[in-house]
Amino acid sequence: MILDAKSYSEFKKELIASDCSLCGLAAGRTRLVVDRGDPGAKVLFVGEAPGEKEDLAGKAFVGRSGRLLDEMLREEGFETDRDALIANVVKCRPPDNRRPSPQEAASCLPFLRKQIELVGPKWIALLGATAVKHLVPDREGLPMEDQVGTFFKHPAYAGIQLIVLYHPAYILRDPRKRPLMKTHLRRLCDSWREGQ
Numbered sequence: 001m002i003l004d005a006k007s008y009s010e011f012k013k014e015l016i017a018s019d020c021s022l023c024g025l026a027a028g029r030t031r032l033v034v035d036r037g038d039p040g041a042k043v044l045f046v047g048e049a050p051g052e053k054e055d056l057a058g059k060a061f062v063g064r065s066g067r068l069l070d071e072m073l074r075e076e077g078f079e080t081d082r083d084a085l086i087a088n089v090v091k092c093r094p095p096d097n098r099r100p101s102p103q104e105a106a107s108c109l110p111f112l113r114k115q116i117e118l119v120g121p122k123w124i125a126l127l128g129a130t131a132v133k134h135l136v137p138d139r140e141g142l143p144m145e146d147q148v149g150t151f152f153k154h155p156a157y158a159g160i161q162l163i164v165l166y167h168p169a170y171i172l173r174d175p176r177k178r179p180l181m182k183t184h185l186r187r188l189c190d191s192w193r194e195g196q
Helices: 008-018 024-026 050-055 064-076 103-119 127-135 167-173 175-194
Strands: 043-045 084-088 123-127 161-165
Touching: 008 103, 008 175, 043 127, 050 064, 064 084, 064 167, 064 175, 084 103, 123 127, 123 175, 161 175, 167 175
Parallel strands: 043 084, 043 123, 123 161
Antiparallel strands: none
16 A cells, blocks of 8 residues: 555655556546655655646656756755655646646645655745645635745644745746745755754
């Protein structure tokens, strides 16, 4: 059983092999997209859902948004594939890159929670409102401007520092927010360096 996996590699292998069909997203996917990066890293980024490039590659955040995130983190001396693991709320691409429905997210959340359990991150960076909505639902509805860039703790994630960040897709749509995102990423990277 996938959720009984004792190691991250076992979990990932079993999830991919399962050809999961718990929700309707399975019908339109090319590949399950479990993650990208190092499951031994202490920083976990959580996004919304795979896009077209991710669906084809079977890896998270390899499209335009992922390249932007990699570039901005590299400017801070942080290599995404080495220093972090990146996952999404759902593992299959929603049609037309729409947000996952509550039912789709609910079907996939046990897998994301298992990833968090097995990785044991010290930091979780929530990329955008969808990640916030499903991982810390008591914060849903708060304006993003009031949440981004500040560390907080949550009883559901004992011993983990959480931080809300703009989704890189939002930065692509509104480049004026890039300097602010850069400040927030620097804050995360500084905390990561100090906490190693």
